[in-house]
Amino acid sequence: MVREENxxxxxxxSMDSQGVPSNVFGKSERKPELIVTLNPGxxxxxxxSLAVPVVPFAAGFPQAFTVEDWRKxxxxxxxxxxxxxxxxxxxxxxxxLDALEQLLLSLHEADGLYYGDEAVLVAARKTGxxxxxxxxxxxxxxxxxxxxxxxxxxxxxxxxxxxLSLEEVLAIAGKTDGLEVQIHGYYPxxxxxxxxxxxxxxxxxxxxxxEGQFSLxxxxxxxxxxxxxxxxGTVLFSPEPVQSLRQLPALxxxxxxxxxxxxxxxxxxxxxxxxxxxxxxxxxxLAPDRLSGSDRTWRQQSxxxxxxxx
Numbered sequence: 001m002v003r004e005e006n007x008x009x010x011x012x013x014s015m016d017s018q019g020v021p022s023n024v025f026g027k028s029e030r031k032p033e034l035i036v037t038l039n040p041g042x043x044x045x046x047x048x049s050l051a052v053p054v055v056p057f058a059a060g061f062p063q064a065f066t067v068e069d070w071r072k073x074x075x076x077x078x079x080x081x082x083x084x085x086x087x088x089x090x091x092x093x094x095x096x097l098d099a100l101e102q103l104l105l106s107l108h109e110a111d112g113l114y115y116g117d118e119a120v121l122v123a124a125r126k127t128g129x130x131x132x133x134x135x136x137x138x139x140x141x142x143x144x145x146x147x148x149x150x151x152x153x154x155x156x157x158x159x160x161x162x163x164l165s166l167e168e169v170l171a172i173a174g175k176t177d178g179l180e181v182q183i184h185g186y187y188p189x190x191x192x193x194x195x196x197x198x199x200x201x202x203x204x205x206x207x208x209x210x211e212g213q214f215s216l217x218x219x220x221x222x223x224x225x226x227x228x229x230x231x232x233g234t235v236l237f238s239p240e241p242v243q244s245l246r247q248l249p250a251l252x253x254x255x256x257x258x259x260x261x262x263x264x265x266x267x268x269x270x271x272x273x274x275x276x277x278x279x280x281x282x283x284x285x286l287a288p289d290r291l292s293g294s295d296r297t298w299r300q301q302s303x304x305x306x307x308x309x310x
Contacts, residue, residue, distance in 0.1 A: 059090030185262030243293030
């Protein structure tokens, strides 16, 4: 019952007490939900909702929670009155469908499911899951038309592409709601089902390069790139974590419903500093004028070429 009330509240974020939109774009004056992704073994932050990757559909995360770990964390978050979401970003193959349904039966107490493969949405319906469905494909959602199309298929919340500029995000927010934006941390820029590092290692005759977490550097770029190869494939991440200190006021004014801090590759101390900073700003307080990471992506237009943005 509590989860259903939370879900209905999430769906009605754009409605005021009279049941009508609070402004012309249907935006709410309520504060956005702040979500923190959690790595196994990391200390649990005091504030914010939590989102955790769960095996075996946690591709792109260096470590993931087992179902048993999930259940223990779920009990703790229920006691603390906090929301807990399950991250299921991996590709779902035909032979994985039965395992996916079994996993979702174990995750029925989740406040929401993050997914990038529509098979998760189908399986959720089949198993009777009634929490939030949060579509997060990393790079695909670049317009309000994309958002509306995904919602028409059953998504309650849609995560925008990480590479969008602030101007582009605000334009989308002006035409639709139910949006989530990553405001801090590294983000995937390329995902492949191929084991690219293993193939490269074989090419150069190296037995060291293969599955695992690596930091690579291109000859034409100064920053090193986090790369993760797993059995499911390879994921390349942004060369630096995004931070949104200066952009947060505009995102709040636009009525973005949900803001996410991605903790992959972040030290807990850096994660906590970012969390406290953003919470302070959301609550109307004064925050430090500096924060680790870069806001360069926010200032670029995603339609420009590499040459134009260098």
